[in-house]
Amino acid sequence: MIEKIFNKIWYTQKGEDYFFFYVLIRLSMLPITFIYYMIISLRRRAYEFNLLKTxxxxxxxIxxxxxxxxxxxxxxxxIWLANHLSxxxxxxxxxxxxxxxxxxIPQLVNDKSHPDIVGDEAVLMSKxxxxxxxxxxxxxxxxxxLINKFHNNIIIHDDGLQHLALGRKLEIILSKNNFNLDSYNAIGFINLLPSGPYRDLEYQLSPAFYQQRKKKENGFNNRIYAHGCISTINKNLRNSITNTVENIEAFKNKTVHLVSGIASVSEICASLKQNNINVIIHKYNDHYxxxxxxxxxxxxxxxxVTAKDHVKLYNLKNEKVWVINQELIINKDFIKKIDKKVDLII
Known part of the structure; x- marks a missing residue:
């Protein structure tokens, strides 16, 4: 519920209902935003001056x-990156x-691990x-x-941009498909939490501006922006009991329930509606x-249900449940950019 309210406050565009009301709410939160900004700025400076260890x-x-x-x-x-590099x-x-x-404490994960212990995302990646x-x-x-036990030669972190104790050779920054990076950069401070959705103003820099800043680092820019380079298609679904696979077109002109505990279902709903599927949405909080x-x-x-939600349904025996198989479509030029960066850091 709180998540939905803040998404309305942050992402309602000019011309949409209650836009100016939401702007006033965001402005009213600026004192809290300033306190948050001071805290994260002091923390960042503490790492820059080695008061805290990286x-x-x-x-x-990565x-x-x-x-x-x-x-x-x-x-x-x-998941895609791990398979691509493997x-x-x-x-x-x-x-x-x-x-x-x-x-x-660190937990080794396999496809039989319990999501309540290691997290749903970890189990999904293991599968x-x-x-x-x-x-x-x-x-x-x-x-x-990972280094001591498995001697991996590349380690990927799912999230962790603000985990400044961890050094990194490469950052790949994703964004919501409906997120207008340029318009948000133009406004500035109001977009920092809680007035806006940004975790840190450091990450509000545009790609072009950041590349200019990084030229001094031997010409190597250790940050890649994926904005507009990734899309998702829902090609088929797998029955949770029989493992039967059906093309998404098999559900055309039918009504389905979509039960979800992920951050956003807007892309999934749009894809289903494009296939003339009537969707009844049952949305719960992320990681529900x-x-x-x-x-x-x-x-x-x-x-x-999504694959991420399905790993949490280990006790559910319901033949009506179908797992959406999502496939990422990655821009070929973006793949080349990743490969080039990886070659530089190895």
């Missing part, structure tokens, strides 16, 4: 993150924060990659486990822990 590893660290709160497809992209012969490790998991995966809120300790009652409907309509 751990740098010989093994290249961080996949976003500059705003909320989902932007980090986990699906980490196909090139690299031994990949992945660190997941284990968000909303119960573990406080869909051959990477070694560790789940832990302490990213430095998780990285040490299902108890099974959410799938009790007094009808025979199919129930669609």
């Amino acid at each position: 751990y740098n590893f010989k093994t290249p660290i 961080i996949v993150g976003n500059h705003t709160v909320g989902g932007s497809g980090k986990t699906p992209f980490c 196909a090139k012969g690299f031994k990949i490790g992945i660190v997941s924060s284990g968000y909303k998991s119960s573990s406080k 869909l990659t051959k990477a070694n995966i560790v789940s832990c809120g302490n990213r430095v300790e998780a990285t040490k486990v 822990k299902f108890n099974g009652s959410e799938f009790d409907f007094n009808d025979s309509f199919p129930i669609f």
Whole structure:
């Protein structure tokens, strides 16, 4: 509920209902934003002047993150990146924060791990990659486990841009497809939390401006922006009980339930509606822990879930549940850019 309210406040555009009302709310939060800004600025300076330690590893660290709160497809992209680099012969490790998991120490993850202990994203990555995966809120300790136990030659972090204790060789920054980076850069301070969705003004710099700043670093820019380079298609669905696979067109002109505990379902809904599927949305908070009652409907309509949500439904036995198989489409030039950067950091 709170998530929906803030999304309305942050992302309502000029010309839409209540735009100026939401602007007033954002302005009223500026005193809190200023306090938040002072805290993160002092923290950043503490790392810059070595008052707080940054751990740098010989093994290249790649961080996949976003500059705003909320989902932007980090986990699906980490899965793609791990498989892409594995196909090139690299031994990949992945660190997941284990968000909303119960573990406080590094946990090795496999496809049988419990999502309540290691996190739903970690389990999903284990199922869909051959990477070694560790789940832990302490990213430095998780990285040490991967290096010492598996000797990975590239380690990917799912999120962690603001984890300044962790040194990194490359950052890949994703953004929401409906997020207008240029318009937000033009406004500035009002977009910092909680007045806006930005976690840090450091990440509000445009790609062109940031590249100018990084020229002094031997011409190597360690940050790649993926804005507009990634799209998602929903090609087919798998039945959660029978494992039968159906093309999405098999559900054309039908009504389905979409039950979701991810950050945003807007892209999924748009894709389903493009295929003339009538969608009844049941949206829960990101990383929501299902108890099974959410799938009790007094009808025979199919129930669609994402792969990320499905790993949490280990006790659910419902033949009406279908898992959406999402496929990332990555711009070829963007892939070349990633490969070039990886060659530089190895």
